[in-house]
Amino acid sequence: MSTAGAADRTRPAWKLWAVVAVVVVVIAGLLHAWRNTNVLTGNRLCGGLVSAEQADAVLPGSGRLDARGDGLGKELTDTVCNVEKSSVVLGSGRSFLTVEVREEQAEDLLGVDWSPTPSRTSFFSGEATGGVDAYTGWVLLPEKCWTDRPVIVRTSTNEPVPDRTSFAALTTGTAREIAARATCGDLPQKPGPLLAPVSDEARPVTEGQACGLDGFSVGGQVPTGTKVLEAGQKAPAGLWSCKLTLDDDSRGPIRTDGFMTYTASQDPLLIAALRKTPDASRGRAPDGRAADVVKPQAMVLPCAEGGHLYVASQSGMQYMESRDRGADLPARDAYFAPFMKAAAKSFGCAAPAAG
Numbered sequence: 001m002s003t004a005g006a007a008d009r010t011r012p013a014w015k016l017w018a019v020v021a022v023v024v025v026v027i028a029g030l031l032h033a034w035r036n037t038n039v040l041t042g043n044r045l046c047g048g049l050v051s052a053e054q055a056d057a058v059l060p061g062s063g064r065l066d067a068r069g070d071g072l073g074k075e076l077t078d079t080v081c082n083v084e085k086s087s088v089v090l091g092s093g094r095s096f097l098t099v100e101v102r103e104e105q106a107e108d109l110l111g112v113d114w115s116p117t118p119s120r121t122s123f124f125s126g127e128a129t130g131g132v133d134a135y136t137g138w139v140l141l142p143e144k145c146w147t148d149r150p151v152i153v154r155t156s157t158n159e160p161v162p163d164r165t166s167f168a169a170l171t172t173g174t175a176r177e178i179a180a181r182a183t184c185g186d187l188p189q190k191p192g193p194l195l196a197p198v199s200d201e202a203r204p205v206t207e208g209q210a211c212g213l214d215g216f217s218v219g220g221q222v223p224t225g226t227k228v229l230e231a232g233q234k235a236p237a238g239l240w241s242c243k244l245t246l247d248d249d250s251r252g253p254i255r256t257d258g259f260m261t262y263t264a265s266q267d268p269l270l271i272a273a274l275r276k277t278p279d280a281s282r283g284r285a286p287d288g289r290a291a292d293v294v295k296p297q298a299m300v301l302p303c304a305e306g307g308h309l310y311v312a313s314q315s316g317m318q319y320m321e322s323r324d325r326g327a328d329l330p331a332r333d334a335y336f337a338p339f340m341k342a343a344a345k346s347f348g349c350a351a352p353a354a355g
Contacts, residue, residue: 103151301351
């Protein structure tokens with residue numbers, strides 16, 4: 001048998017192995033793309049409520065997105081969606097995003113018991129009302145979506161998001177889709193500019209301009225000789241907050257809770273939500289003007305220039321600890337009146353002539 005004849009018979013076998021190798025590579029590539037990237041993932045997740053592109057931008061790392069959620073629930077507040085990003089690549093980890101629709105009392109959205117912590121939140125106001133921090137975001141749905149209480153879309157992650165602007169866009173875009181499908185109002189695709197905290201870390205209070213409010217002083221309202229720190233956004237703004245913390249030896253949740261938290265808002269949708277608070281009643285502000293009293297040390301003020309201003313103060317655990325240690329501190333009401341006066345001036349909310 002000639003050498004040329006033997007070579008001719010081996011060529012088909014080599015061709016077959018080459019084809020098999022190509023098929024194996026293609027299948028391996030498809031498996032990698034399916035398991036570790038979003039190339040084969042649809043554009044929308046959770047029954048179309050969540051943008052896959054936005055979810056991928058919010059969740060850190062690389063990997064494939066998997067979602068559990070079929071769209072709107074039977075009741076709007078039954079809507080829940082869970083998105084997971086995972087990869088088989090060693091060390092890639094897993095990250096999670098939860099989207100839910102829930103009823104909330106409006107004062108809780110800016111209150112000290114709410115997550116995200118107001119003083120660390122980047123707020124946005126205008127066509128869309130909400131806020132995001134490193135782990136949590138929320139957007140108020142249009143008023144037509146509400147029943148007994150205001151309704152929000154809340155997003156949360158188990159890992160800090162790399163970019164708050166993307167997080168706010170995801171939360172707003174999802175809220176827009178939910179409102180559209182529920183036919184209860186319109187929202188923009190993205191929120192307006194984010195108002196971030198002035199600094200990442202708390203900073204010393206400037207006497208006479210605490211929390212950036214002209215004429216606002218904490219002198220005589222904190223334990224003698226104690227340094228006071230402030231954290232929050234720059235005033236005025238549609239949504240705003242400021243937390244005062246005593247730089248003392250308190251630790252853990254007591255220091256985290258702070259001494260006093262102040263909040264203010266001129267956002268029309270949030271004002272409408274605050275007026276739905278069950279215990280809200282007509283009353284008088286410390287300067288004598290008529291006001292909607294939401295709860296002690298929290299009220300909606302009418303402004304002579306038009307519109308309204310929500311102002312509130314809330315004592316923290318450091319305030320209680322200081323009193324327990326024997327510090328001679330004013331009652332809670334004494335903290336609200338000077339703040340209200342300074343906030344009304346800074347936010348341009350003079351009392352109406354009729355009171």
